[in-house]
Amino acid sequence: MPVTPAPITDGWIVYSGWTNGSGNPISYFKTRWTVPPNPATDNGQTVFLFNGIQSFGADVFILQPVLQWGSSAAGGGSYWSITNWYVGSEGTALYGPLIQVNPGDVLEGIMTLTGQTGANFNYLSLFTGHPTADLAVNNVPELTWANETLECYDFKAFTDYPDTALTAFHDIEIRLRTSTTPFTEAQATINWMANNDVTDNGQQCLIVSNDSPGGDVYLYYKSISQEMYFVNDKSTFGKDEVTDVIDDSGGTFSNAFYLMLEGYTIDQLTIDQPTSLAPILSGAFKTMPGVTITPNSSSPEYELPGDPYTPQRIRFPYDVQFTSAVLTAFPNAGDPPSQKVLAATMNIGAASESALALFELVSGADPYFTDIDPSQDNVFWLSQDLRVFSAAPAINNVPVPGGPTFSTDSIAGAYSYIQSLLTHLNTNYKNPSGTDPFTSLLPGQAGALTGDSSVTPITVGFGFPPVIGVTYNFAIARVRLRGSAGPSGAAHNVKVFFRLWSTQSADTDYHPESTYLSNLDSNGLPDSPLPAVDSHTIPFFATGNSPNFSDANNPEYGASGVNNRTIQIDSGDGVWAYFGCFLNVYDSSNIVNGSPVQALLNGTHHCIVAQIAYDDAPIVNANGVTMSPENSDKLAQRNLQITHSANPGVVDTHRIPQTFDLRPSRPVSPMSGALLDYPDELMINWGNTPEGSTASIYWPQIDTTQVVSLASKLYNTHLLTAPNHSTVQCKVTRGITYIPIPTGAGENFAGLFTLDLPATVVKGQEFNIIVRRITTRQSREKEVTVKRDILAAAAVDTNRKWMRNWRYVVGAFQVKIPVSAKEAILFQEQNTLAVLKWRLEAMVPSNRWYPVLKRYIDYVAARVDGLGGNAAEIKPSLEGVSVRKTIRDERKYTGRVCEVVYDCFGAFEGFVLSACCTEKHVFRSREKGIGEIALHACKERLTVSVWVDARKKPEVICKVIVECS
Numbered sequence: 001m002p003v004t005p006a007p008i009t010d011g012w013i014v015y016s017g018w019t020n021g022s023g024n025p026i027s028y029f030k031t032r033w034t035v036p037p038n039p040a041t042d043n044g045q046t047v048f049l050f051n052g053i054q055s056f057g058a059d060v061f062i063l064q065p066v067l068q069w070g071s072s073a074a075g076g077g078s079y080w081s082i083t084n085w086y087v088g089s090e091g092t093a094l095y096g097p098l099i100q101v102n103p104g105d106v107l108e109g110i111m112t113l114t115g116q117t118g119a120n121f122n123y124l125s126l127f128t129g130h131p132t133a134d135l136a137v138n139n140v141p142e143l144t145w146a147n148e149t150l151e152c153y154d155f156k157a158f159t160d161y162p163d164t165a166l167t168a169f170h171d172i173e174i175r176l177r178t179s180t181t182p183f184t185e186a187q188a189t190i191n192w193m194a195n196n197d198v199t200d201n202g203q204q205c206l207i208v209s210n211d212s213p214g215g216d217v218y219l220y221y222k223s224i225s226q227e228m229y230f231v232n233d234k235s236t237f238g239k240d241e242v243t244d245v246i247d248d249s250g251g252t253f254s255n256a257f258y259l260m261l262e263g264y265t266i267d268q269l270t271i272d273q274p275t276s277l278a279p280i281l282s283g284a285f286k287t288m289p290g291v292t293i294t295p296n297s298s299s300p301e302y303e304l305p306g307d308p309y310t311p312q313r314i315r316f317p318y319d320v321q322f323t324s325a326v327l328t329a330f331p332n333a334g335d336p337p338s339q340k341v342l343a344a345t346m347n348i349g350a351a352s353e354s355a356l357a358l359f360e361l362v363s364g365a366d367p368y369f370t371d372i373d374p375s376q377d378n379v380f381w382l383s384q385d386l387r388v389f390s391a392a393p394a395i396n397n398v399p400v401p402g403g404p405t406f407s408t409d410s411i412a413g414a415y416s417y418i419q420s421l422l423t424h425l426n427t428n429y430k431n432p433s434g435t436d437p438f439t440s441l442l443p444g445q446a447g448a449l450t451g452d453s454s455v456t457p458i459t460v461g462f463g464f465p466p467v468i469g470v471t472y473n474f475a476i477a478r479v480r481l482r483g484s485a486g487p488s489g490a491a492h493n494v495k496v497f498f499r500l501w502s503t504q505s506a507d508t509d510y511h512p513e514s515t516y517l518s519n520l521d522s523n524g525l526p527d528s529p530l531p532a533v534d535s536h537t538i539p540f541f542a543t544g545n546s547p548n549f550s551d552a553n554n555p556e557y558g559a560s561g562v563n564n565r566t567i568q569i570d571s572g573d574g575v576w577a578y579f580g581c582f583l584n585v586y587d588s589s590n591i592v593n594g595s596p597v598q599a600l601l602n603g604t605h606h607c608i609v610a611q612i613a614y615d616d617a618p619i620v621n622a623n624g625v626t627m628s629p630e631n632s633d634k635l636a637q638r639n640l641q642i643t644h645s646a647n648p649g650v651v652d653t654h655r656i657p658q659t660f661d662l663r664p665s666r667p668v669s670p671m672s673g674a675l676l677d678y679p680d681e682l683m684i685n686w687g688n689t690p691e692g693s694t695a696s697i698y699w700p701q702i703d704t705t706q707v708v709s710l711a712s713k714l715y716n717t718h719l720l721t722a723p724n725h726s727t728v729q730c731k732v733t734r735g736i737t738y739i740p741i742p743t744g745a746g747e748n749f750a751g752l753f754t755l756d757l758p759a760t761v762v763k764g765q766e767f768n769i770i771v772r773r774i775t776t777r778q779s780r781e782k783e784v785t786v787k788r789d790i791l792a793a794a795a796v797d798t799n800r801k802w803m804r805n806w807r808y809v810v811g812a813f814q815v816k817i818p819v820s821a822k823e824a825i826l827f828q829e830q831n832t833l834a835v836l837k838w839r840l841e842a843m844v845p846s847n848r849w850y851p852v853l854k855r856y857i858d859y860v861a862a863r864v865d866g867l868g869g870n871a872a873e874i875k876p877s878l879e880g881v882s883v884r885k886t887i888r889d890e891r892k893y894t895g896r897v898c899e900v901v902y903d904c905f906g907a908f909e910g911f912v913l914s915a916c917c918t919e920k921h922v923f924r925s926r927e928k929g930i931g932e933i934a935l936h937a938c939k940e941r942l943t944v945s946v947w948v949d950a951r952k953k954p955e956v957i958c959k960v961i962v963e964c965s
Contacts, residue, residue, distance in 0.1 A: 006153040009198045014205040015215045016192040025121065025142055027113040027177035028184050029053055030213075031169045034309065035067060035105045036162035037082050042078050043156035046070035049167055049219070050085075050151075051109050053123075053143035060089040062847035063125050063135075063143055065109030067101070069162070074098050084125040084135035096133040111143075112372070113177060114363060146174060146194075148217040150203070153381065161221040165716050168208075168267065172215035175797040187212045208349065209271050211590055215269060224311055224716050226263035228279065228346055228353035229675060230806035231683075231774055233257055235357065235625075236337070239330040239364035239484040241371070242322050251322040255296055259316040259344050259355065260807075263716050266308040268348050269300070276300055277348060279316055285340035285359045290326025292320050293342075301685075303716065305735045311716035315736055320939065325748060333365040333483075347798070357806040358623070365483040366617035367494045367577075368633035369566055382814070383629065383636035385478040386610045388583070389418070389442050391471030392459035399573040400424075400441050405470075411587050414472040418582045419562055420847045425578040426565075432574045438478065449709070451818050454585045454605045455835040456828065457880045474585040475540070476583075477610035477636060481567045482574045490568035495557055495613040496528035496579035499537045503603030503658040506682070506773035507748075508811035510619050510636055516611065518632040519549055526613040529558045535593045535600045536661055536748060540581040545590045554591035579610070586878060599842040602750065602849045603659040604832055607813060624777040639813040645757050647818070652862035653825075655758040656817050659852060663775070664744030674805040675776040678714065682739040685770045685810075686706035686732045690758050690819075693732040698752040698853040702742055704728045710740045741773070750852045753858065755817070767817040773810040827868040829881035835859045838876035861921070890953075893921050894945045897938040900931070911938070924954050937962055 006938075020026050023244045031051035039045070052064035069074055074083050075097045081098040101107070108128040115122035120139040127133055148169040152161075174188040186639040190212050194205040202223020208216035234256040245251055245552040257281045269277040270540040278295060286293055294670075296317035303312040331338050346353045360514050391399035393406035393413070404420035407413065429437045453473075461467035467695075477496050483489040499516070501508075509515055515537050518526035528549045529539035542563055547556035557564045569575045590597045611619070612634040619627050619634050629637035645654050662682075669676035699707075711718045719730045720739065730737055741749075755769070836857050843850050848933055861871035874881055895915030901922075903909050908931030910924040923946060925931070937944050943963040948955035 004037040008152070008160075008200065009419060010153045010155075011151065011197075011674075012195075013150045013152050013198045014194075014196050014203050014219050015147050016194055016205050016207060017147045018174075018190050020144045020146065020174075021186065022188070024177055024186070026053055026111075026144065026174060026188070027145065028110070028173065028175035029112075029146055030108065030110045030171070030173045031148060032106060032108045032171040033067070033169050033298055035101050035103050035107065036167050037103045037165045038080070038163060039069065039161060040163040042158040042161050043154070044070065044656040045155045046076075046153045047115060047160075047162065048072075048151040049149070051148050051169060051172075052109075052143040052146070054147065055143050056145065056597055061092070061140060061143070062087050062125050063111055063137060064149075065107075065125050065127050066110065067107060067430060068098075082127050082130065083133045084127070084749050086135060086137045086140075087126070094135060096135045098131050099130050099450040101125075107336060116192040116366075117673070118379050118933055122274060126392045134716065139284055141332060146190075148172070148205075148219065150219045150523055158222065161201070165224045165311050165623040166218045166220040168265070169217045169219065170215075170267065170309060170401040171213065172211075172217065173213035173648070175212075190215060192221060193215060193818050199501075202219060208251065208268060208348075208380055211272065214271070216267060217763040218265075218608060220297060224263045226311075226351065226353070226369045228261050228344065228355045230342070230344070230355055230357035231258040231260055231808060231810040232357055232359075233630050233772075236360045236627075236631040237320075238366050238368055239327060240366075240480065240556045241633045242330075243324075243327065243364070243482065244370040244480070246322055246324055251321045253322075256316045257318050257342075258322040258359070259318070261314040261316070261346065261348075263309050264314060264351075265311055266302060266305075266314070268528065268688060270308070270315065277346065279344040279346045279355075280694070281318075281342065281344050283341040283343035283356070285342040288326060288329055288340065290323045290329070292322070292323075293385060299807075300708045302735045303737065304719075304733055307717075311739060313715065313736070329853055333363045336365055337362045343802075344395065352800075353529065353803075355801050355806070362633075364469060365481075365489070367479045367481050367491050367612050369376075369477070369612065369636040370633070371479060371636070382638055383610075384438065385480070386475065386608070386636040386638050387438050387442055387477075388475050388608065388653070390456070390459070391443070391472050391474065392515055393417075393459075393472075395459060395461040395467050399443050402438075402441065402708065403784060407735055410587075411584060413541065414582045414584070415544060417472075418474055418580050421474075421476075422562060422578050422580050425531075429578070430576045431572075431574055432480070432849065433572070438476075442476065453604055454598070454601050454606060455880070457586045457831070457835070457878060460827075471586070473585065474580060475583055475608055475610070476578060479567065479577045479579060479612060481569060481577070483569060485569040485571055485573070487568065490566055491614060491616070492566045493564060493615065494567050494577070495526075495528075495561075495564045496562075497526070497607050497613055498540050498579075498581040498583075498612040499529060499611070499783065500540060500585075501539070501607035501609075502536045502601050502661060503606060504639065504813045505536075505607050505662065506771055506811040507663050507811055508607060508609055508635075508639065508844060509626040510621060510635065511626065512619075512631065518613075521615070523615055525615050525618050526611070526949060528775045529611075531592050532595075534747065535595070538592050538597060538600060540578075540583050542581050545587065581623075583608075588706045588878065591962060596842070598835070599839060601839065602661070602853060605658070607637060609635055611635055611639045625808055626775075626810065628809070630811070636813075639811070645761055645817050650866040650965070651756075652859070653757070653822060654759065654761065655861040655863065656755040656815070657856055657858055658753050658791055659849075660751050660753050660771070660813070661748050663748045664746070665741045665775075666778075667743050667745075675807060676805070677801070678776055678807070679710070679743055680773055680775045682737075682741065682809070683772045683774050684737045684739070685772075686734060686737070686766045689732050689734070689755070689767045689769060690761065691732055691734045692758060694733055694756040695737070696752075696754045696756075697739070698754070698852060698855055699728065700726045701749050701848060702726070702746070707740060707742060710742065711738075714740055714917050743845065743956040747848050750848045751853045752856055752859075752886060753815070753822050755815070757817070757897065761819045763819050763821055764795040765819040767819075769815040769817075771815065772812040774807050775810050777805055778808050822867045827881075828866070829860060829864050829867060830874055833857065833864055833871060833874050834877040834907030838878050841876050890946050894943065895921075896941055897934050897944055899933050900938050908934075913944060923957060925957055930957065930960065933960060935961060 047069040050064040050066040083096040175185040192207045206218040252704040301315040371383045393409045406417045459469045517530040519528045521527035544553040567577045631633040643853040665679035708722045821923040864871040895913040899912035901910040911934035937940040945961040947959040
């Protein structure tokens with residue numbers, strides 16, 4: 001049963017007060033505040049919000065510019081309105097006419113002293129911009145007590161308050177008259193006193209600043225959560241990976257962790273400060289030689305950058321930089337990780353927040369991946385050691401310069417090619433000091449963060465004649481080893497597994513029972529990869545669609561398998577080894593869990609993860625944290641969605657859809673205070689996405705009104721709405737958006753993430769969005785918080801109230817939106833639509849992806865039509881659209897111009913080409929430039945070649961070449 005609130009007091013609830021005892025009367029009192037949201041419930045209540053000045057004596061009078069909800073003697077109803085009042089304790093009540101206002105309107109209430117006769121004073125109360133509500137009072141006692149007040153009547157529930165955390169009275173200014181002739185004023189020295197008469201819902205008055213001008217007073221309607229905690233993205237550092245990053249990238253891991261400050265306003269961090277307040281770091285990790293922790297240049301980051309007075313989640317990102325001085329602090333090979341405490345404290349006014357987290361240093365001498373590539377300036381969760389590329393042997397049968405020939409244009413030929421390429425790389429590019437083939441040889445790596453597409457079955461080499469080639473996709477992983485040269489330092493039976501997610505996903509963390517399912521060896525460790533039971537992850541191989549893992553000598557992971565190698569350093573202290581697979585997504589005979597692979601794919605670009613399976617250094621989830629490509633140097637991922645926006649283009653071509661897969665949050669704990677009562681969340685960084693764009697998530701398995709309700713419960717503010725029961729929507733603010741992920745124990749949530757860009761985007765722009773999933777560190781009860789002895793050893797104040805748990809990033813994917821001319825987008829969108837239509841036909845309606853794919857197809861079809869195509873003509877096909885319908889049918893004619901044709905007005909309208917032994921050919925055109933070329937060629941008897949698009953009637957000239965004699 002719902003809890004019935006305690007009786008709610010009528011009258012002044014909370015307020016601030018200051019008495020002017022200077023002997024100089026108050027001559028000016030100004031306050032600004034914003035009309036709050038309407039109350040969640042309407043029970044006939046009345047709410048008053050005002051700044052006022054009041055007299056003292058037998059009869060008390062108050063002058064006040066008042067914002068009201070509900071009815072009063074002045075009128076009103078279930079809406080916000082303003083007017084000015086003068087009220088006396090003996091029953092006097094003067095007021096102006098009510099003026100209706102709306103939530104979000106900024107008000108400025110001002111009271112001024114307009115005159116004085118002896119002991120009587122004249123005042124004017126007004127709202128700036130609303131002169132019809134002005135109220136003047138004359139010959140009244142001096143008004144000496146200033147206040148900022150919340151006053152309420154006839155409440156039935158706490159939800160009768162405005163549906164927000166607080167109202168901020170800001171830019172407060174009080175001036176005192178210091179002389180009448182001439183008239184002079186001085187700023188008052190204010191010392192507000194907070195009065196909290198009623199606190200049954202956590203109401204309070206908070207004095208933020210006594211300044212005049214520029215003072216602030218907050219009146220809270222309810223208690224709100226205020227805390228600080230860590231969100232770690234990269235908190236485990238391997239010695240060898242760190243060494244590589246020091247050598248190649250200056251040792252920096254950008255945005256390695258964040259500090260989250262909950263429940264404070266931007267104003268509280270910036271008022272009376274030369275720069276914004278920021279956490280102060282301490283602890284063993286901070287003070288290690290060779291470690292420098294600095295705020296990222298984007299710090300701090302807000303949910304609502306343009307709203308300084310709403311409590312919100314404020315994110316402080318930090319970079320971690322290592323130098324070689326830190327390397328001696330790493331544990332020796334075979335020793336357990338070394339844990340280091342990092343502490344953060346922050347004082348905001350009278351409030352204090354403190355947080356802790358553990359960072360780990362891991363020994364080296366094991367096979368590993370390195371994330372950071374200085375030439376790509378990539379984020380560390382898109383590893384430089386995993387690359388994807390495409391090849392079309394009909395167009396280029398040597399895709400990697402200097403590498404093997406892609407001699408057979410077939411599925412079997414693709415498997416043969418990847419094996420030959422791996423042999424080539426392992427023979428010629430294993431020296432870390434030599435040429436890097438990933439940046440110099442692999443095709444399409446100039447922007448190596450480009451993801452692989454599963455809806456591009458063909459490649460067209462445009463030219464004359466156009467060459468059409470089948471597209472084959474490949475993945476290559478580079479595994480590194482540092483240590484001693486020779487057999488004693490070798491790593492034996494190093495395997496790499498390649499898994500493709502069915503679409504984009506932020507769930508790339510290591511769950512060996514589901515996402516990273518494997519056959520196990522005699523040690524109970526991964527021996528060969530298996531598809532997830534629900535096929536949301538699919539393994540791919542270098543030797544065939546379905547290797548026989550029961551054969552100990554199978555060519556994939558057997559003793560001499562392509563993806564099972566002994567890695568040995570021949571000389572120096574390091575070596576590179578290469579593993580790979582053919583991403584055979586267009587082969588209808590590639591059956592996984594009883595279905596063709598294409599029928600299991602639910603997006604256009606996909607997350608792919610390479611896993612190092614090495615028994616001497618297995619991936620282990622420990623200390624309440626699940627490992628992921630963010631944290632583990634045994635996992636490397638590429639996770640990027642690319643969808644183009646058109647310019648110029650119709651509205652539908654500015655709608656950017658992409659599917660994504662998400663597992664439910666685990667059940668939350670009722671215990672608060674250790675972050676265990678938080679569900680998992682999506683943390684979306686909008687980057688440079690235009691403000692005002694609309695983002696939507698279509699989640700047909702979820703009642704999205706409950707998502708919005710959960711957000712309202714968890715967050716002090718948010719911009720999420722539910723336009724229907726299956727969609728969450730928000731406006732892009734140039735800040736950070738957080739979306740709670742509902743709990744559940746069943747299937748993953750199939751989703752369609754859509755961004756509607758404004759029509760103002762222009763060709764050449766590119767927008768990048770990063771979607772991260774964050775969760776709370778989980779462990780046994782006694783391990784949930786950092787142990788007290790660790791705190792003491794880290795020289796951290798053990799008597800302080802610390803947040804001793806933390807959250808971390810589970811996984812992430814990036815959405816890249818280049819703005820291009822529509823002609824450059826149409827062909828790919830047509831291919832996408834054909835493949836998606838085929839997938840929908842192959843899917844049973846009960847599949848969780850069916851409604852998502854259906855809506856996705858509707859959006860892509862609208863994009864095709866908006867780009868100038870005809871979506872209705874595109875048939876379901878794994879081979880995409882017919883190339884004949886998408887490329888020009890060019891024909892070439894060569895000869896000499898024998899006639900130039902003009903109409904009766906002398907306007908050019910065509911020319912005639914003649915050649916030996918062929919009939920004359922007439923070309924029609926009204927282009928002035930073509931006419932000038934034709935006339936010149938005719939006069940000089942020059943040889944001319946003309947290409948036309950024969951699909952169009954009359955034929956359209958595509959190209960003209962004039963040969964000089």
